[in-house]
Amino acid sequence: MTTQPVIAIEGVTHAYSTETGPLPVLEDISFNIAPGGFTAVVGPSGCGKSTLTKLVSGLLKPDAGRVILDGKPVTSPRPTVGMAFQNPVLLEWRSILRNVLLPLEIVRGHGLSREAAEARAHELLALVGLSGFEDKRPSELSGGMRQRASLCRALIHRPSVLILDEPFGALDAFTREDLWQIMFKLRIEQRVTCMLITHDLRESMFLADEVVVLSDRPAGIQHRLTVPLGHDRTIEDLYKPEIVECLAELRRQIQIAQGRQPATEEAA
Amino acid sequence: MSKQSNRLIRQVVVPLVSIVIFLILWELLVWWRDWPNYKMASPSDLTAAYQKYWKLFFVYGWQTLWRTVLGLLISVLFGTALGMVMGFSRVARDALYPLLVGFNAVPKATVVPVIALLFIGADNTNTVLMAFMISFFPIAVSVSVGLNTLETEYRDILRALGASRLTVFWKIALPKTLPEFFGALKVAVTLAFIGTNLVEIIEPHGMGLGHLFDSGKINADYPLMFAVLLALAFLGILLFYAVVLLEKIFAGWAEKPDT
Numbered sequence: 251m252t253t254q255p256v257i258a259i260e261g262v263t264h265a266y267s268t269e270t271g272p273l274p275v276l277e278d279i280s281f282n283i284a285p286g287g288f289t290a291v292v293g294p295s296g297c298g299k300s301t302l303t304k305l306v307s308g309l310l311k312p313d314a315g316r317v318i319l320d321g322k323p324v325t326s327p328r329p330t331v332g333m334a335f336q337n338p339v340l341l342e343w344r345s346i347l348r349n350v351l352l353p354l355e356i357v358r359g360h361g362l363s364r365e366a367a368e369a370r371a372h373e374l375l376a377l378v379g380l381s382g383f384e385d386k387r388p389s390e391l392s393g394g395m396r397q398r399a400s401l402c403r404a405l406i407h408r409p410s411v412l413i414l415d416e417p418f419g420a421l422d423a424f425t426r427e428d429l430w431q432i433m434f435k436l437r438i439e440q441r442v443t444c445m446l447i448t449h450d451l452r453e454s455m456f457l458a459d460e461v462v463v464l465s466d467r468p469a470g471i472q473h474r475l476t477v478p479l480g481h482d483r484t485i486e487d488l489y490k491p492e493i494v495e496c497l498a499e500l501r502r503q504i505q506i507a508q509g510r511q512p513a514t515e516e517a518a
Numbered sequence: 519m520s521k522q523s524n525r526l527i528r529q530v531v532v533p534l535v536s537i538v539i540f541l542i543l544w545e546l547l548v549w550w551r552d553w554p555n556y557k558m559a560s561p562s563d564l565t566a567a568y569q570k571y572w573k574l575f576f577v578y579g580w581q582t583l584w585r586t587v588l589g590l591l592i593s594v595l596f597g598t599a600l601g602m603v604m605g606f607s608r609v610a611r612d613a614l615y616p617l618l619v620g621f622n623a624v625p626k627a628t629v630v631p632v633i634a635l636l637f638i639g640a641d642n643t644n645t646v647l648m649a650f651m652i653s654f655f656p657i658a659v660s661v662s663v664g665l666n667t668l669e670t671e672y673r674d675i676l677r678a679l680g681a682s683r684l685t686v687f688w689k690i691a692l693p694k695t696l697p698e699f700f701g702a703l704k705v706a707v708t709l710a711f712i713g714t715n716l717v718e719i720i721e722p723h724g725m726g727l728g729h730l731f732d733s734g735k736i737n738a739d740y741p742l743m744f745a746v747l748l749a750l751a752f753l754g755i756l757l758f759y760a761v762v763l764l765e766k767i768f769a770g771w772a773e774k775p776d777t
Contacts, residue, residue, distance in 0.1 A: 307678045327680045339671045343693050343771040355689070356679040387771060407679075 254321055255282035256410055256443035257289075257306065261315030264301055265468075274468035275301050278315070281462055281471065288437055288444040290454030292500065293464030293472070294508045299447040303415045306445060307331050320410055329357040332404035332442070336416040338396040340388035346399050347371055347384040353407045360407055367406070374402040377439065378432050394425035398432060405440055412437075414446040418453060427485055430456050438481055451500045452488055455479075461500060465507040473503040559744040567745035574730055575749055582714055582726040583753055585642060589649025590710045590757075594703070597654040601661025602687075611662065622655045626713060630720045641723040645714050652713035653706040660702035664695030697772040700765040707757045715750065727753075 262279045265272040275298035283289045291299055304310040306317050308327040317324040319331070332353070340349045350371045354360055362370065375381055378398040388396055397417055404412055414433075418426045434457055437444055448454050454461045455477055463473040478492055487493060541561045548560035555563060568575065600618075604611045626648060637643050668691050676686050718728020727746050734742035766773075 304674075307674075309674060309678055327678050329679050331678055333675060333678045335671045335674070337669065337671050339669070339675055341690065341693070343696075343769075352675075352689070353679055356676055356681045356685065389771075403675075413678075 253285055255318075256285050256287070256320060257283040257445060258318040259302075259306065259315075260318065262302075262305055262312045262317060263314040264298070264305060264310065264312050266301075276305075276312075277468040277470045279464075279469070279471060280315075281460075281474070283443050283445060283460075285443055286437075286441050287460070288446065288458045290446045290448055290458035290461045291464060292448055292451060292454050292461060292504065293469060294466050294504060295449060297464050297467050297469040297507070299464060299469075300415055303333070303413045303445070303447055306411070307333060307413055329353075329360075329407060330410045332407065332409035332412045334397075334400050334404045334412070334414050334417040336419045338388075338393075338400035338417075340396055340399060340403075342388055345385050345387060346375070346380065346391070349388065349399060350375065350402045350406050352403060357407045371402065371406060374405055375399070377436065378402055392425075394421055394429060397421065397429060401433065401436060405436065405442065408440075410443060412442045412444045414444060414448075416447055416449070418450070419448070426450075426453070431485070433457055434483060451497050451504075454500070455493055455497060456483060456485065456488060463500060463503045463507060466509065472507045473500075475500060475503075555740045556738070559741040561748075563741040564745045564748060567739070567741040571730070571742065571745075575727075575745075578725070578727045578730045579749055579753060582711075582718065582728070582750070583757075585645045585726065586649050586710045586714045586753075586757070589646045589713060590653060590706060592646070592650040593654040593657060593706060593710065596650070597657030597702075597706075598661050598699075600654070600658040602665065604658065604662035605665025605691075606683075611666070618655060618658065626652050627716055627720060630716055634717075634721045641717075641721075641725060644721065645717040645726070648717045649710040649713035652716075653710040656702040656705045656709070657699065660698040661695055664698040665691050668694060696769040697765075700761065700769050703761050703765075704758060707761055708754055711750065711754050711757070 259282070260280055262276055263274075264276045265274040267273075279302065281289065291302060293299055301310065305312050306319070306324070308317075308324045308331070311325070319328065340346075341352070344352070347368070351367055354362065354367050360367075372381070372384065375384060378401060380395060380398055380402070383391065383395065383399075388399070391399065400417070404414075418429050418433075421429065430453060436442070437457070444457075446454065446457060451461075456479075458477055461475045461477060462471060463475070464470070465472040475496060477496065479487055488497075545560045545562060548558055553560075600614070604614055629651070630644075630648065633644050633647055637647075665687075672690050672694065673686055676689060681689070714726065715728045715731075717723075718726035719732055722729055722732050727750055731743055731746040734740070734746060
């Protein structure tokens, strides 16, 4: 593809300063995500995956290298980014509708009238199956429903980039599969470019076009895998032999990253 | 029975009945031990005091009430500001905590003559100042802890959109701290009353229910003393429920639904 990538991560290196000296977390990470693309980042826990989301969103600055969003280097947080975390962080004192509308109170010049904004919120909530819950408080919703509302909030201001930091990690297995399907629908219909951090390999296969495996801290890129699935996926696809093979490969790469299995071949 | 009337019974009738039972037990205790008035007056003795001095109760009660409320308001402003500084800055927290704890540990009764010397004759100032000084501590601590324990994700959802620290404070940190704030305010209400009465009793200046208590003591009018205590308790309850009402309005979302 010759189109300019929406997310370009170029040689990003980052270390946290701790009392015992600098703790290197990420080392020379580079990958691109094309417009409308979806890349999942997996890796051993504590390897710095969440740090990567903070670098891409501009909440942290890399020590070396740079992140380019929509052709411009990231120097500070940008309103063209949407974020969702494992904790849905809905504001308990607001209705679901007002929670979804929150980003529009921050982002300037979104050009949406109050009515248009509410119409978009209703549309997004309908897309994730939360029609009729607009006036409920977050405490009245289940964990899965809260996470769906949080996805709507992340998309309300039409971000070009959606950063997902293990948003389905705290859900039970069945709810999680529901949300995968909703997320896949959202990514197609909202034409947003996504970066997902996860430790669920099946999740990464179902949602992403490409899976990036990070090595243990300081994390570099251990392996990259293109998902052999198109835009018409079902959960059943995860049981196809070629997908099962990919999953086994990802698992093996993670084990190499954790140092539990000797590397037989050097990954790119 | 409808849910509404059920709630009315629970929230109004039950507390009232418990107060009546308390007064009856008090009456019975005095009657059974056959205590004279100067040892302990019984509730039935107090009606005479209220009948005789009802005007004074209103005048002095009002003086006590407005000075307490003013002190409390200052305490809310100052305590919130201090809590914000401590909640946002580690250095400020480390610097101010020992000072605050030390200040809070000083018995306020000993401070009354000191501030009376500082502001001679400024009785309202002294009283309001004491009500404030005794009550701002829990507010400052609760706001500081509330801000300090805000999960980073809450900050990040707005910061990632380019929101300023002030915006994060107004939209998220402040409302999220409200339940803790009201919890502290309930404690502060009672403390502020104690502050006002300390000044009224220790530095008598002819104002407030504390003064009425003092004249009861000087004139050996024991039922009057007990009547003042009861009036103070009444004002305390009044102010406490005013805070509960505010809490329902501003932080009602934090209430767990009835089960």
